Amino acid sequence: MLIRQRRDIAPSEITPQGVWHGRRTLLRAAVAAGLVGTAGRTVARNPSAPGLAGKPSPLSTMERATAYDLVTSYCNFYEFGTEKDDPSRHAPKLLRTRPWQVAVDGEVRRPRSFDIDELLKLAPLEERIYRLRCVEAWSAVVPWVGYPLAELIRRVEPTGNAKYVELTTLADAKQMPGLRSGVLDWPYVEGLRLDEAMHPLTLLTFGLYGEVLPNQNGAPLRIVVPWKYGFKSAKSLVRIRLVERQPVNSWQKSAPREYGFFSNVNPNVDHPRWSQATERRLGEDGLLSRRRPTQMFNGYGEQVASLYSGMDLKQFF
Amino acid sequence: MNGWRIPLLARLTSVVPPVLQPRRFAQLQAVLFIAALLPLARLFYLGSAGGLGANPVEFVSRSLGTWTLVALVVTLSITPLRLATGWAWPMRLRRMFGLFTFFYAVLHLGAYLWLDQWFDMAAIWKDVLKRPFITAGFAAMVLLVPLAVTSSNGWVRRLGGRNWQRLHRLVYAVAVLAVVHFWWQKAAKNDVGEPLVYAVVVGLLLGLRLLRWAQQRYGSIDSRANSSSIVSRRRIS
Numbered sequence A: 001m002l003i004r005q006r007r008d009i010a011p012s013e014i015t016p017q018g019v020w021h022g023r024r025t026l027l028r029a030a031v032a033a034g035l036v037g038t039a040g041r042t043v044a045r046n047p048s049a050p051g052l053a054g055k056p057s058p059l060s061t062m063e064r065a066t067a068y069d070l071v072t073s074y075c076n077f078y079e080f081g082t083e084k085d086d087p088s089r090h091a092p093k094l095l096r097t098r099p100w101q102v103a104v105d106g107e108v109r110r111p112r113s114f115d116i117d118e119l120l121k122l123a124p125l126e127e128r129i130y131r132l133r134c135v136e137a138w139s140a141v142v143p144w145v146g147y148p149l150a151e152l153i154r155r156v157e158p159t160g161n162a163k164y165v166e167l168t169t170l171a172d173a174k175q176m177p178g179l180r181s182g183v184l185d186w187p188y189v190e191g192l193r194l195d196e197a198m199h200p201l202t203l204l205t206f207g208l209y210g211e212v213l214p215n216q217n218g219a220p221l222r223i224v225v226p227w228k229y230g231f232k233s234a235k236s237l238v239r240i241r242l243v244e245r246q247p248v249n250s251w252q253k254s255a256p257r258e259y260g261f262f263s264n265v266n267p268n269v270d271h272p273r274w275s276q277a278t279e280r281r282l283g284e285d286g287l288l289s290r291r292r293p294t295q296m297f298n299g300y301g302e303q304v305a306s307l308y309s310g311m312d313l314k315q316f317f
Numbered sequence B: 001m002n003g004w005r006i007p008l009l010a011r012l013t014s015v016v017p018p019v020l021q022p023r024r025f026a027q028l029q030a031v032l033f034i035a036a037l038l039p040l041a042r043l044f045y046l047g048s049a050g051g052l053g054a055n056p057v058e059f060v061s062r063s064l065g066t067w068t069l070v071a072l073v074v075t076l077s078i079t080p081l082r083l084a085t086g087w088a089w090p091m092r093l094r095r096m097f098g099l100f101t102f103f104y105a106v107l108h109l110g111a112y113l114w115l116d117q118w119f120d121m122a123a124i125w126k127d128v129l130k131r132p133f134i135t136a137g138f139a140a141m142v143l144l145v146p147l148a149v150t151s152s153n154g155w156v157r158r159l160g161g162r163n164w165q166r167l168h169r170l171v172y173a174v175a176v177l178a179v180v181h182f183w184w185q186k187a188a189k190n191d192v193g194e195p196l197v198y199a200v201v202v203g204l205l206l207g208l209r210l211l212r213w214a215q216q217r218y219g220s221i222d223s224r225a226n227s228s229s230i231v232s233r234r235r236i237s
Helices: A015-033 A084-092 A116-120 A150-155 A196-199 A250-254 A301-308 B005-013 B022-048 B056-085 B091-116 B121-130 B132-149 B153-159 B161-168 B171-185 B193-218
Strands: A101-106 A114-115 A128-132 A138-148 A164-169 A189-193 A205-207 A222-224 A237-243 A279-280
Touching: A101 A116, A101 A150, A101 B056, A114 A116, A114 B153, A116 A205, A138 A222, A150 A196, A150 A205, A150 A237, A164 A196, A189 A250, A196 A301, A205 A250, B005 B056, B022 B056, B022 B091, B056 B091, B056 B171, B056 B193, B091 B132, B121 B132, B132 B161, B132 B171, B153 B161, B161 B171, B171 B193
Parallel strands: A101 A237, A138 A279
Antiparallel strands: A101 A114, A128 A138, A138 A205, A164 A189, A164 A237, A205 A222
């Protein structure tokens, strides 16, 4: 598939890596000296987390990444509770990410189960810095580590009947206290059209910020689809099934009028309860900043708009 | 007052007299006034210490909304408290809590208009018309205004006690709208646990009034009971 680059960044405008790292060092020093407010934007990562490096990718955005502690403490992962800080309070203690198997089956010639450690070595890891836009009208920029989902799907050889990919999150009441609530019909299920799943931007993700995914962010592996609302990016996957019929994703099942199957970021189609025209960037948009405009396909239109040519996106929201 | 069967309440009513000495009452009022300002002070503290989290605007407006609802519930609890205990003094605190409800509601609305929307009137108007949960919240706010305006003794006199009381029954509608506002906002993510708590409490407080109204209107076996007693003893115990 052709990967179209955004043309608005000239190579001369890209900050050389040395300067980039220098800037980080400078910022850290400034933070240490108390010159820069550390209000919710600490640079430090979890010192005990195992590292997981990825090769820098040309598909990364140049925007400033959202602080590690915000990305790892402000999470929607209802299996651990509905408050934003529930996942970071519960998941690190409760979720066991080894041993971990992922079933990849359905309309494929080679259905099989993969061990997480095998998956980690299946293809070269890349660092992809993506914008993340939540349906709740906030956004972040996250340096993910992973490889295209297409790498995995290709290896199981989809049959001609495979039209969609269904993604299923773990649902284990022993590890996930949120399952006791009837907020959603567990397990959490998401779905992509096969061409969306095979798109080079769709990332099978194992890490963030150069380390193994923290449990609250969907360890040990999740999907990241940067041009769709965050809930499409299912976490803690146990099953990837290729299917012929369009899957019913959990949010669509719970409120079909409010959540569609495609859920592409679209400032022109409002959620019934709030406008999607604008958003707030975590950690950057403080008390006194205006909302920033939301971009069509979360700014990934050049790469993905062609997937939806001829479709009425107001109808297929 | 009637001899209550509920031991804790009986003990409480025997310790605290129905009428407080002026000095005692002033002290109590001052303490409660300061306590009612604590939620706002907390926001200022967190704001200065960088403790408002990843999404400060959301944090501030939700916190102000929650405390509006708490103040409203406290206000609505005053009359049942008086009727259950026979204490007269809580009634003299009702206006203060009512005005605190209005105060936090104005701040809550202000956070939405200013911090969230930057007075983008087109977007705000669209929100009010198109989004049911905002419509409900906005309606509750509009209904609170006449209540706040007519809260003074002067207005009670001008309107006459009966009319004033009739007007101020609007607070029941405000309470229902406020809970609906919260419920519909949370229902987007099926997360109605917290609104449910408020719905039950407000439902109970309004239900007691309905019960009392029905008893006064249609009488009851217990019609000999003191007319100020909200629910007959028989019903509570």
